[in-house]
Amino acid sequence: MKPVATPFFFYLLAATMIIGGILVITRKNAVHSAMALITTLLAQAGLYLMLYAPFVAGVQIILYAGGIMVLFLFVIMLINIERTMKERQFNKQWLVGIAAAAALGGLFIAVYTKGKLLFPEGSSSYPEAQNTQAVAGLLFDRHTGMYMFPFEIASLLLLVAIIGAVVMAKKRI
Amino acid sequence: MGALVQYIQSYLSSDLTPGAAGNWFWATVYVLLVFAGLSVAVICMNWLERKILAHMQVRLGPMRVGPHGLLQPIADALKLLLKEDIIPAEADAVVFWVAPFIVVLAAFTVFVVVPFGPTHAITDMNIGILFMLGVSSLSVLGIVTAGWASNSHYPLIGALRSSAQMVSYEVAMGLAVVSVILMTSLNAEGTGTLSMIGIVRAQQAQGTWFIFKFFPLGLVAFAIFAVAMIAETNRAPFDLPEAESELTAGFHTEYSGFRWSLFFLAEYSAMIAVSSIAVTLWLGGWLRPFPSLHGPEVAIPHVWPPVDPSASRGALDLVFALCPGIAFLFLAGMCLFNVVRMPKHPLFKIQTMGLAAFGAVLGLIGLVLFVPLVRDRVNDIFWFSAKVAAFMYLYIWYRGTFPRYRFDQLMKVGWKVLLPTGLAVLILTAATAFLEPSVEQWLRHIL
Amino acid sequence: MDAVLHISTLHYLVLGAALFLLGVIGVLTRRNVIIVLMSIELILNAVNLNLVAFSRMWGGLHGQVFAIFVITDAAAEAAVGLGILIAFFRNKETVNVDEINLLKW
Numbered sequence: 001m002k003p004v005a006t007p008f009f010f011y012l013l014a015a016t017m018i019i020g021g022i023l024v025i026t027r028k029n030a031v032h033s034a035m036a037l038i039t040t041l042l043a044q045a046g047l048y049l050m051l052y053a054p055f056v057a058g059v060q061i062i063l064y065a066g067g068i069m070v071l072f073l074f075v076i077m078l079i080n081i082e083r084t085m086k087e088r089q090f091n092k093q094w095l096v097g098i099a100a101a102a103a104l105g106g107l108f109i110a111v112y113t114k115g116k117l118l119f120p121e122g123s124s125s126y127p128e129a130q131n132t133q134a135v136a137g138l139l140f141d142r143h144t145g146m147y148m149f150p151f152e153i154a155s156l157l158l159l160v161a162i163i164g165a166v167v168m169a170k171k172r173i
Numbered sequence: 174m175g176a177l178v179q180y181i182q183s184y185l186s187s188d189l190t191p192g193a194a195g196n197w198f199w200a201t202v203y204v205l206l207v208f209a210g211l212s213v214a215v216i217c218m219n220w221l222e223r224k225i226l227a228h229m230q231v232r233l234g235p236m237r238v239g240p241h242g243l244l245q246p247i248a249d250a251l252k253l254l255l256k257e258d259i260i261p262a263e264a265d266a267v268v269f270w271v272a273p274f275i276v277v278l279a280a281f282t283v284f285v286v287v288p289f290g291p292t293h294a295i296t297d298m299n300i301g302i303l304f305m306l307g308v309s310s311l312s313v314l315g316i317v318t319a320g321w322a323s324n325s326h327y328p329l330i331g332a333l334r335s336s337a338q339m340v341s342y343e344v345a346m347g348l349a350v351v352s353v354i355l356m357t358s359l360n361a362e363g364t365g366t367l368s369m370i371g372i373v374r375a376q377q378a379q380g381t382w383f384i385f386k387f388f389p390l391g392l393v394a395f396a397i398f399a400v401a402m403i404a405e406t407n408r409a410p411f412d413l414p415e416a417e418s419e420l421t422a423g424f425h426t427e428y429s430g431f432r433w434s435l436f437f438l439a440e441y442s443a444m445i446a447v448s449s450i451a452v453t454l455w456l457g458g459w460l461r462p463f464p465s466l467h468g469p470e471v472a473i474p475h476v477w478p479p480v481d482p483s484a485s486r487g488a489l490d491l492v493f494a495l496c497p498g499i500a501f502l503f504l505a506g507m508c509l510f511n512v513v514r515m516p517k518h519p520l521f522k523i524q525t526m527g528l529a530a531f532g533a534v535l536g537l538i539g540l541v542l543f544v545p546l547v548r549d550r551v552n553d554i555f556w557f558s559a560k561v562a563a564f565m566y567l568y569i570w571y572r573g574t575f576p577r578y579r580f581d582q583l584m585k586v587g588w589k590v591l592l593p594t595g596l597a598v599l600i601l602t603a604a605t606a607f608l609e610p611s612v613e614q615w616l617r618h619i620l
Numbered sequence: 621m622d623a624v625l626h627i628s629t630l631h632y633l634v635l636g637a638a639l640f641l642l643g644v645i646g647v648l649t650r651r652n653v654i655i656v657l658m659s660i661e662l663i664l665n666a667v668n669l670n671l672v673a674f675s676r677m678w679g680g681l682h683g684q685v686f687a688i689f690v691i692t693d694a695a696a697e698a699a700v701g702l703g704i705l706i707a708f709f710r711n712k713e714t715v716n717v718d719e720i721n722l723l724k725w
Contacts, residue, residue, distance in 0.1 A: 010627045025646035044646030051676045058303035068698045075702045079709045097648025108637045113614035119629045133364045168703030
């Protein structure tokens, strides 16, 4: 596939993500934050497509935007209390939090200025039309697949999480 | 200017979809064509649903607005556009406004990868079927926010019920789809494909529609998907969330006018989208019936065989290639038959003339479809559309026939019947795919 | 100008760092627990973007496979976190981090 208008789409999607992120952390209404997060996640799926990772983009749309965010919206609607809308948004230690985040930001800027030239352009040696097959090869292939065990552990983790969530949310155990 | 014309013409000789070829002009043209086609299809569905339901219930349906009610959908659209736009008090205005757009967005974006032909898709993503399932699951978000933003009890309960139902049946749909993807891997390289065009090409290469593959596994997987897709789109008999007798209208109770028409548009587009998935995965997409049988070679000068040297040239191909024209001529014939049966009252003159004109237009389209140049290009699109239209008829038939499921019965069917059956079909398909070459070898060794 | 127009790996890394920072600010300063959980999802997404950008830089697909595992992990963690939130809400009727202080003496 030939890339078309790459800088335009990158900056568009990046701006969507940043604005979505800012809206997530500054909205008083939790539903508005959730909608902003959905926008951010969908823009990220677009960025994955630009990075020649269509399978990760598909997984992101299905799991994150179509699964986790539905879960969030359900919980927000089930425990939505009017009281939260009238209170302050930021917690008691917001000043320390901003200071810590500023320190982290300073660290990032230091890393950027010192290490700007360390990252080569890079190219994908796998064509995009075979991306899913290549990912499956890494996971399942008899000779070159090395992520079979983590895959099984991940399914075990999901089982534990399901049991945990059901137990946590039950009224009487 | 010459470069632009050169750019436009450079795509016409390629055998890729516009998205795969990176040609943004033709991609935009295809997007507009799909959008227009979808809108026309939804309008037709509105009329068809009312007329077919009416005839199933031994009554006539809309007869006044145009000849046999043909202009009824246009009247409905006008009414919806001109209605007052009501927003309930205390409703969250931003979310209330955004919710129908999410549902419409999810329903329309799915059509980016639907293949109407081997190159007649907007694009062919490597993750085609995954993309379609994922984006159609985004409509759950729109429904949940629509129900919540209405600030009213009926929509909230309807939205929670509807989203719970859709999420449950998505699992069954996914399992049925996975067993089909398994079947695409029975080729020389041993790798399957998630791309929609690849799945149809796999059916073409294996010479059989996947509904008949590993009988009865393909059929059971198709049945699971066919039931789950009706629950996914909230249609009868799974339409408790929007049942008028129980919940006034479910999650779109508080929506009026144009916003309601957006929900309506999204619902019918989603129906067509999941039917397209079913047609592509099990019924061979754009392939005609019996795609591997060609019959004896026939040559009629200037008419057959088609100009494309790689196209097949048997007698059966000729017969099936005439079907689009015959279908439209049949419709035109029915129109003209009804023109003759119209009452001979002077007040009916305009309706009679309208119906005759409609029949004439259909007949003209049918005659155009016999021209060899048009016939060869339209063949794929016609068979795909005919199969999707058959699914639409099934949807309307189910609505007219089945009583509604109660919500706990609905959830029970989704989790306790479809999910285990889907798992069983998946395991059996995997076992059969694994054992098939060795069984064939063993049989050949014996016989 | 060319450094801005030609999209390289560094662009994705800077974007990932910005999202991470936004997520950290959200986790540290918000009162509503649900929004804190959503900021954690922002952080995980920033990490995923880094992983996939590096995967493209090195040409192998290990970063993408690991990103899929991270997404799976995030789903499990969100489910359990929201379950804990619901259990806590049932006891104390609040979703304020300031008021989740049962162990305070």
